[in-house]
Amino acid sequence: MINKETVVTEVALRDGSHAISHSFTVDQVTQVVKALDDANVPFIEVSHGDGLGGSSIQYGFSKTDEMKLIEASVGSTKNSAISVLLLPGIGTVKELKEAHQLGAKMVRVATHVTEADVSKQHISLGKELGMETVGFLMMSHMVPAEKLLEQAQLMESYGADTVYVVDSAGALLPHEVRTRIKLLKENLTVNVGFHAHNNLSLAMANTLAAIEEGATRIDGSVRCLGAGAGNTQTEVLVSVLERMNIQTGIDVYKMMDLAEELVAPILPEPQEITKGSLVLGYAGVYSSFLLHAYRAAEKYHLDPRDILIELGNRKVVGGQEDMIIDVASELAGYKIS
Amino acid sequence: MINKETVVTEVALRDGSHAISHSFTVDQVTQVVKALDDANVPFIEVSHGDGLGGSSIQYGFSKTDEMKLIEASVGSTKNSAISVLLLPGIGTVKELKEAHQLGAKMVRVATHVTEADVSKQHISLGKELGMETVGFLMMSHMVPAEKLLEQAQLMESYGADTVYVVDSAGALLPHEVRTRIKLLKENLTVNVGFHAHNNLSLAMANTLAAIEEGATRIDGSVRCLGAGAGNTQTEVLVSVLERMNIQTGIDVYKMMDLAEELVAPILPEPQEITKGSLVLGYAGVYSSFLLHAYRAAEKYHLDPRDILIELGNRKVVGGQEDMIIDVASELAGYKIS
Numbered sequence: 264m265i266n267k268e269t270v271v272t273e274v275a276l277r278d279g280s281h282a283i284s285h286s287f288t289v290d291q292v293t294q295v296v297k298a299l300d301d302a303n304v305p306f307i308e309v310s311h312g313d314g315l316g317g318s319s320i321q322y323g324f325s326k327t328d329e330m331k332l333i334e335a336s337v338g339s340t341k342n343s344a345i346s347v348l349l350l351p352g353i354g355t356v357k358e359l360k361e362a363h364q365l366g367a368k369m370v371r372v373a374t375h376v377t378e379a380d381v382s383k384q385h386i387s388l389g390k391e392l393g394m395e396t397v398g399f400l401m402m403s404h405m406v407p408a409e410k411l412l413e414q415a416q417l418m419e420s421y422g423a424d425t426v427y428v429v430d431s432a433g434a435l436l437p438h439e440v441r442t443r444i445k446l447l448k449e450n451l452t453v454n455v456g457f458h459a460h461n462n463l464s465l466a467m468a469n470t471l472a473a474i475e476e477g478a479t480r481i482d483g484s485v486r487c488l489g490a491g492a493g494n495t496q497t498e499v500l501v502s503v504l505e506r507m508n509i510q511t512g513i514d515v516y517k518m519m520d521l522a523e524e525l526v527a528p529i530l531p532e533p534q535e536i537t538k539g540s541l542v543l544g545y546a547g548v549y550s551s552f553l554l555h556a557y558r559a560a561e562k563y564h565l566d567p568r569d570i571l572i573e574l575g576n577r578k579v580v581g582g583q584e585d586m587i588i589d590v591a592s593e594l595a596g597y598k599i600s
Numbered sequence: 601m602i603n604k605e606t607v608v609t610e611v612a613l614r615d616g617s618h619a620i621s622h623s624f625t626v627d628q629v630t631q632v633v634k635a636l637d638d639a640n641v642p643f644i645e646v647s648h649g650d651g652l653g654g655s656s657i658q659y660g661f662s663k664t665d666e667m668k669l670i671e672a673s674v675g676s677t678k679n680s681a682i683s684v685l686l687l688p689g690i691g692t693v694k695e696l697k698e699a700h701q702l703g704a705k706m707v708r709v710a711t712h713v714t715e716a717d718v719s720k721q722h723i724s725l726g727k728e729l730g731m732e733t734v735g736f737l738m739m740s741h742m743v744p745a746e747k748l749l750e751q752a753q754l755m756e757s758y759g760a761d762t763v764y765v766v767d768s769a770g771a772l773l774p775h776e777v778r779t780r781i782k783l784l785k786e787n788l789t790v791n792v793g794f795h796a797h798n799n800l801s802l803a804m805a806n807t808l809a810a811i812e813e814g815a816t817r818i819d820g821s822v823r824c825l826g827a828g829a830g831n832t833q834t835e836v837l838v839s840v841l842e843r844m845n846i847q848t849g850i851d852v853y854k855m856m857d858l859a860e861e862l863v864a865p866i867l868p869e870p871q872e873i874t875k876g877s878l879v880l881g882y883a884g885v886y887s888s889f890l891l892h893a894y895r896a897a898e899k900y901h902l903d904p905r906d907i908l909i910e911l912g913n914r915k916v917v918g919g920q921e922d923m924i925i926d927v928a929s930e931l932a933g934y935k936i937s
Contacts, residue, residue: 436843437808463843464836468805471774487872499801499873502882506773506800515882516905523875535824535870536836538860545839545852568853 267512272306279488280312286326296339302517308346315354337366344368373399379414386421398423404434408446425454433462434547437472444476456480461492462544485526487534498522546571559591604849609643616825617649623663633676639854645683652691674703681705710736716751723758735760741771745783762791770799771884774809781813793817798829799881822863824871835859883908896928
């Protein structure tokens with residue numbers, strides 16, 4: 264099944280969960296998975312947008328228990344394998360075992376790009392359970408290629424079959440993708456993957472750059488159904504790769520049809536690059552900073568974009584939201600008390 | 601004003617006319633032009649979607665006379681120059697003179713990629729009138745780079761200050777853009793430009809490829825307001841070029857603001873890559889073929905995509921719609937009578 268040049272993982276039913284406030288129903292997931300399976304998509308990811316166990320007041324409650332969605336997905340496939348995402352700290356061993364029991368065949372263990380060490384336990388467990396395991400390095404634009412390699416090597420040492428460069432903020436430029444993928448390809452023995460976001464309208468450009476540098480695992484979301492401006496649009500990617508004679512094993516016509524007939528009706532409105540998603544990609548910061556920055560900007564009479572860009576320059580990460588008010592205060596010319 | 605590395609022409613008020621059935625009002629155009637001018641966009645194109653004189657039963661009637669829109673645009677600018685598009689055979693000398701009289705400073709004379717010879721009269725007139733003149737080679741994916749160069753050289757010989765490679769169907773792949781722009785740069789003394797469409801989600805990738813190969817004139821449409829899947833999204837392009845330290849002279853924040861506040865509300869719905877626009881880019885054919893192909897497919901029990909792809913392979917051009925039924929009949933295994 265995965266003896267292809269480019270192996271696609273469809274993430275609309277996981278990353279896309281963000282775009283529809285985690286409201287997927289069993290019926291929607293069953294229909295989409297059946298069609299993706301029929302189109303011969305190798306991997307289909309099904310989880311809360313923030314991974315297993317994400318359903319919470321903090322990350323948003325799922326309308327339908329993700330285990331029900333995973334079970335329905337497994338039951339709807341003949342060829343495709345179901346993948347689950349797990350962020351250590353949000354998802355736990357318990358949920359991973361449950362997803363495995365229900366028939367999930369791949370686990371992707373996602374950490375911030377500097378925190379690969381927290382993935383060890385779950386990557387190891389994935390291997391023990393006989394699952395295909397992936398290390399998923401989020402916000403990969405925030406560190407130089409050398410640091411990214413070091414973290415990827417950690418994941419490789421834990422047993423990951425694949426390590427992904429994840430452009431969570433859609434902030435990477437094509438040459439930055441090339442440098443990263445090239446270095447990983449030269450120094451890892453496992454597969455290298457790439458996950459794009461379209462905040463700077465570069466999802467397809469970056470994906471092709473990654474493939475050219477040797478990435479063989481690629482994420483896409485049908486109709487761009489993903490967080491922010493969405494991901495690389497899968498049915499378009501498959502069409503472009505077909506035009507480039509790069510094999511994915513996926514049926515182009517079936518992908519076009521399911522995008523139009525099954526996925527488009529799920530979106531409350533078409534995905535596009537709005538001011539908010541553009542600013543996040545331009546500044547290279549977490550989406551959770553947006554609201555805080557707007558509030559701080561109002562207080563200090565600043566443009567929120569100046570705050571976000573400065574946060575990006577300082578490489579502020581999730582959990583450091585306190586920094587936002589400090590940065591705003593500094594930019595406004597106040598001394599920090 | 602145009603002493604920049606990349607000189608942008610904003611086409612939302614011309615190419616975008618297709619996306620809203622040529623319904624621009626004086627009020628909309630005035631507001632958008634004022635904001636674009638304030639953001640320091642060098643050129644703003646204002647015409648019917650099919651160029652001067654396009655308002656007709658065949659191409660769709662303009663809600664407001666384009667000359668009124670051009671006049672209002674000129675009156676709303678301090679820095680920007682107003683451009684008009686002219687397709688010989690649709691627009692005439694009369695309309696070009698009128699637009700010039702109203703204050704249009706640039707004319708882009710557009711022909712099919714193999715028919716540059718019909719641009720001579722209008723390019724010459726543009727020069728005589730003291731306008732900046734551009735040759736605009738549409739459907740550039742349909743011929744090899746060498747043929748494209750030959751046609752570009754014709755336009756150069758007529759006096760064009762710039763020749764554009766126009767990817768009307770959004771069908772070019774990045775390496776195909778590179779080959780074309782490179783050959784033109786090596787053999788022309790005038791400026792080389794590039795106009796993308798996003799049918800294959802490659803508008804930004806192709807635009808960056810063109811710039812890397814030396815194109816200095818680039819088209820964009822705010823919020824992708826253009827035909828099909830739209831063009832390179834201008835406010836995103838300007839953000840990306842700023843991140844790449846390529847000078848456009850355009851204010852990024854002002855572009856983000858006007859996109860969100862003035863242009864987004866004009867769109868009946870966000871631009872996205874639908875099955876229709878994807879198929880057109882994948883097959884590399886005229887949008888006018890779509891309906892004919894669907895009808896022929898029904899008659900011969902075929903997939904319309906097979907017809908469109910075969911039409912693309914045979915390089916069928918506008919005006920040859922009769923070929924569609926022949927191709928369908930052949931694909932269905934009938935002898936052509």
